[in-house]
Amino acid sequence: MKRRGFTLVEILVVIGIIATLMGVMIASVSTFLKSADKARCQELVSNTATALAALFQKEGAWPRALIKGHNGNNLLDENAALPLAKGKYMTLTQNSTGTKLSGYDRFGIVTPWAFKVIKQHGSSTTLSTKVPGGGTIQDHILHYALDLDGDGVIEGAPIGGESVSIRATAAVWCCGKDGKIEAYAAGLKTDDIYSWTIGQTREVQK
Numbered sequence: 001m002k003r004r005g006f007t008l009v010e011i012l013v014v015i016g017i018i019a020t021l022m023g024v025m026i027a028s029v030s031t032f033l034k035s036a037d038k039a040r041c042q043e044l045v046s047n048t049a050t051a052l053a054a055l056f057q058k059e060g061a062w063p064r065a066l067i068k069g070h071n072g073n074n075l076l077d078e079n080a081a082l083p084l085a086k087g088k089y090m091t092l093t094q095n096s097t098g099t100k101l102s103g104y105d106r107f108g109i110v111t112p113w114a115f116k117v118i119k120q121h122g123s124s125t126t127l128s129t130k131v132p133g134g135g136t137i138q139d140h141i142l143h144y145a146l147d148l149d150g151d152g153v154i155e156g157a158p159i160g161g162e163s164v165s166i167r168a169t170a171a172v173w174c175c176g177k178d179g180k181i182e183a184y185a186a187g188l189k190t191d192d193i194y195s196w197t198i199g200q201t202r203e204v205q206k
Contacts, residue, residue, distance in 0.1 A: 048084075117130075134180060143173050172195040
């Protein structure tokens with residue numbers, strides 16, 4: 001009795017089915033990874049805002065380095081972020097190359113997209129190093145604003161060229177993967193990541 005093998009058409013059909021399934025799986029994994037990066041970034045932003053509020057609650061004052069940032073640019077760069085590490089409000093490790101905070105290196109607290117680039121390029125990374133998806137390392141450093149007068153409202157947080165008042169002790173925000181922050185109508189666009197709800201914003205001034 002002769003054994004009948006697969007015909008060419010049957011083999012092509014099987015290959016087509018496998019290719020289709022692989023395509024669906026790759027698309028699903030890609031979508032999952034994008035969502036995971038955004039969720040990781042949102043967690044970092046929320047945790048940073050919580051750490052800032054905890055620092056103020058315990059110390060009773062804002063460290064000088066945090067008043068609008070080391071260079072007055074509202075960026076959580078290395079100098080502005082250091083009080084969080086020194087006070088153990090966020091995880092700090094130290095080695096021969098310098099300080100390192102969770103989600104942070106010599107540039108400051110950065111988004112997961114920038115952190116991948118820093119990890120890949122190491123010491124050759126600079127503020128102008130490009131981040132896949134958009135922007136540079138400089139664009140991917142977290143921004144923040146503080147309630148400096150203790151009235152429960154942050155007046156004039158500089159978000160995307162607009163001045164936004166937010167009911168909070170500390171607000172933190174950053175770009176999404178595209179490297180841009182764009183504000184409108186008392187809120188941020190969906191690809192930006194922030195630590196408050198739109199209901200907490202009071203006004204927007206251009």
